[in-house]
Amino acid sequence: MSGEPTSDCRSDLALDLASKRMASPGLSASVEPSGEEPVSALEQPLSGPEQKRIKLTRGNGRKQRGSRKANADETVLDSIELMLCTAWLEAHANAKAATAPTVFGWPEADRQAEADFCRAPPVPAKLAGGAEADCELDVYVHEITERGVGVATRETADELRALVTRGMRPWVFTAPFTLCGERVRVRTVRHEWGYTQCDTLLVSEPSPLRVDAPCQYFGKCSGCQLQHVSYDDQLKFKRQVVERALKHANPLFAKLAVAPVSRSPLALGYRTKLTPHFDIHKGTPADQVAIGFAMAGQRRVLDIEDCIIATDAVRQGAKQACKDAKARMSSYKRGATLLVRETNVPKDDPHGDVASIPAAELVKDYVLDFKGWVTDVVGELKFRYPASSFFQNNASILPAFTGYVRDELAKWSQRLASEDGAGELRHLIDAYCGSGLFGIACHASFANVLGIEISNESISCANDNAKMNGINNCDFLLGDASKIFDKVDTSPRHTAVIIDPPRKGSNPDFLDQLIAYGPRVIVYIACGVPAQARDLNHMFSRGAISIDGVEAAVETRPSSVYEVASIQPFDLFPQTYHVENIVVLVRKD
Numbered sequence: 001m002s003g004e005p006t007s008d009c010r011s012d013l014a015l016d017l018a019s020k021r022m023a024s025p026g027l028s029a030s031v032e033p034s035g036e037e038p039v040s041a042l043e044q045p046l047s048g049p050e051q052k053r054i055k056l057t058r059g060n061g062r063k064q065r066g067s068r069k070a071n072a073d074e075t076v077l078d079s080i081e082l083m084l085c086t087a088w089l090e091a092h093a094n095a096k097a098a099t100a101p102t103v104f105g106w107p108e109a110d111r112q113a114e115a116d117f118c119r120a121p122p123v124p125a126k127l128a129g130g131a132e133a134d135c136e137l138d139v140y141v142h143e144i145t146e147r148g149v150g151v152a153t154r155e156t157a158d159e160l161r162a163l164v165t166r167g168m169r170p171w172v173f174t175a176p177f178t179l180c181g182e183r184v185r186v187r188t189v190r191h192e193w194g195y196t197q198c199d200t201l202l203v204s205e206p207s208p209l210r211v212d213a214p215c216q217y218f219g220k221c222s223g224c225q226l227q228h229v230s231y232d233d234q235l236k237f238k239r240q241v242v243e244r245a246l247k248h249a250n251p252l253f254a255k256l257a258v259a260p261v262s263r264s265p266l267a268l269g270y271r272t273k274l275t276p277h278f279d280i281h282k283g284t285p286a287d288q289v290a291i292g293f294a295m296a297g298q299r300r301v302l303d304i305e306d307c308i309i310a311t312d313a314v315r316q317g318a319k320q321a322c323k324d325a326k327a328r329m330s331s332y333k334r335g336a337t338l339l340v341r342e343t344n345v346p347k348d349d350p351h352g353d354v355a356s357i358p359a360a361e362l363v364k365d366y367v368l369d370f371k372g373w374v375t376d377v378v379g380e381l382k383f384r385y386p387a388s389s390f391f392q393n394n395a396s397i398l399p400a401f402t403g404y405v406r407d408e409l410a411k412w413s414q415r416l417a418s419e420d421g422a423g424e425l426r427h428l429i430d431a432y433c434g435s436g437l438f439g440i441a442c443h444a445s446f447a448n449v450l451g452i453e454i455s456n457e458s459i460s461c462a463n464d465n466a467k468m469n470g471i472n473n474c475d476f477l478l479g480d481a482s483k484i485f486d487k488v489d490t491s492p493r494h495t496a497v498i499i500d501p502p503r504k505g506s507n508p509d510f511l512d513q514l515i516a517y518g519p520r521v522i523v524y525i526a527c528g529v530p531a532q533a534r535d536l537n538h539m540f541s542r543g544a545i546s547i548d549g550v551e552a553a554v555e556t557r558p559s560s561v562y563e564v565a566s567i568q569p570f571d572l573f574p575q576t577y578h579v580e581n582i583v584v585l586v587r588k589d
C-alpha cells in the first residue's frame, strides 16, 4: 500500500478556499458576521460560546430550509466537537491520553471537565479549509462517529493537539470503514456544514485493532459498518455510543453507569429479515440488473449474491427471491424491493397451523410474499404477524432481550414491595407495543397488561398472539400512545410502563402525561439511542429525573421524580453501528 497521494491538495487548500467553495455549483456558504479571517485555510479559530450564525445556501443562492446543519450528518458534527474537546482536554487539563489503542479514540479523561467543555454551544466552522471534490488526500483518523464513520484531519494527533491548543479548528474529513489512529487515503465527495464527506480509498497505516472483514462486500455495501473490528471491540464501541449519546443530551448524564453491551448469541447469521432491491436503468439488459443493497455512500445498488449476517433460512430465501425477480425482470418498470423473512413452520406441513404446535417443534423456513404471515419463536412463546409489519430482526437475542425486561420488572416489583410496603407492581402498560412482544413476554408478573399501538394490523396480531399463547390478562388497544393515559385507571404506585417507540423516539405530549401519571417503574427500550437520550433529558428538564441528587430547577416539581436504576444496551445488530438500549427508571418516593 502506498502512502503517497496521487494528487496532493494541500497547496490548493492554502489558496482562497472560501471563494473556491462559493464558486462550486453544489454548495456555497455565507458567514455572519464575516469580520474574522481564518489564520490559514486549514485552521479556523475556535469561537467559544458566542457563536456566529452560519447560513448554508445551495448553489442557486436560495436559503436551505430548516436547520443550518440541514445537509450535514449530526453525528459527524458531534464527533468534531468531541474530538476538539478531547484535544483541548489533553492540552489544557492534563488529561491522560489513552496509551492502549481504542476503537473510539476516547482517552479516559476528566469527565466533568469534558462535560463542561461540551456544554458550550457547537463551534461554527467557517466553510474554508476543505478541498475540491474528487481530490485524493492522506488523512489521520481521530474519532469514530456513532454511525461508525471515521472523523479525520490532515494533521496527526500531535499536530491536532498543538493546533487546538492555539485555539484553531482543523478542517475535518469523514473516512468510512476506518479506525482511530489510522492513516488513510480518501477521495473528497461533497462539502457539508463544517466538514468534507469522503470515500476511503486505502488504509496506509492500519490500526492494530483492524481485522479482516468476514464479508466480501464489506466496504462497498452500506449494510454493515463494523466488520473490520472484532466482535468484542464492536461491543465496546456500542457502549461508548450509548455513553456519548447520554452525555451529549445532558452533560450530567455522563455520571450514569452504562453496563457492558449484552452480546448477540450470533454475531453472523442472525438477521431474520432482508430487503434486497433493484433499479432498472434504461439500456441495462435484464440479466445484468444489480439486485442487492445500496452501495456505501452512493445511490446505486450493489449486486450481492449472499449476505452472511442473515440466518440460513433467509440466505436461502434471498437466493430464491433474486432468482424469481430475474425471471420476471421484464415485468418491472422501474425496480422493486424484495422481502425475505424467516418464519417457523410445522415440520411436516409448512402451510399448517402453528397455533396448536409447541414452539420447540417448529422448524425454520422463509417467506417472500409481502402479504404472507410470519411466525417467530421467543423461548416458549410464538408471535404471528404479517410479513410486512414490524418485528425485532434478531431472533437469537430475543429470549435474553425480553427476559431482561421481565426480570427487571419482577426484581423491582419485589424490592419495592419489601422496602416500602407499598405493594408489588400489579399492572403493566406496554406503549408502542407492536404485536405484543414485551407485554406478552412479561405478562406472568402482572394482574393485567394494557398495550397500545398505532398500527391496526399489529394490534390485532397482539391480541391474537396473547390468545395463541394461552394468555388472558392482556388487552391491546389501537391508538396513539399518548392516548393511553385517558384509558388508564390503575394506581400509579402499582403500575409499570414499558415504552418502545420507533427510532425517532417519543414526544413531549406522551412524556409529560407519563410524568403526570407517575408510574412506579418505567422501562424505556430504544433503537434510537440519541432520541432516547433526548427524551430522558426532556424528563430531566421537567424536574422528573434526579441524577445523583441533582434535579433541574423547575417552578413546579412533579409529584413523580425518578432515578436511573440501570442502563443496559443490547446488540441486536452485530457488524452494524446500531444498538438497542434499555433504561430502567424507578420512582424515588
Ligand SMILES: C[S@@+](CC[C@H](N)C(=O)[O-])C[C@H]1O[C@@H](n2cnc3c(N)ncnc32)[C@H](O)[C@@H]1O
Pocket (backbone or CB within 6 Å): 390, 391, 392, 431, 432, 433, 434, 435, 436, 437, 438, 452, 453, 454, 455, 458, 479, 480, 481, 482, 500, 501, 502, 503, 527
Ligand atoms: C420499535 S417498534 C416496537 C414494537 C414492539 N414493542 C416490539 O418490540 O415488537 C415501535 C412500534 O411503535 C408503533 N408506533 C409508532 N408510532 C406510534 C404512536 N404514535 N403511538 C403508538 N404506537 C406507535 C409502531 O407501529 C411500532 O410497532
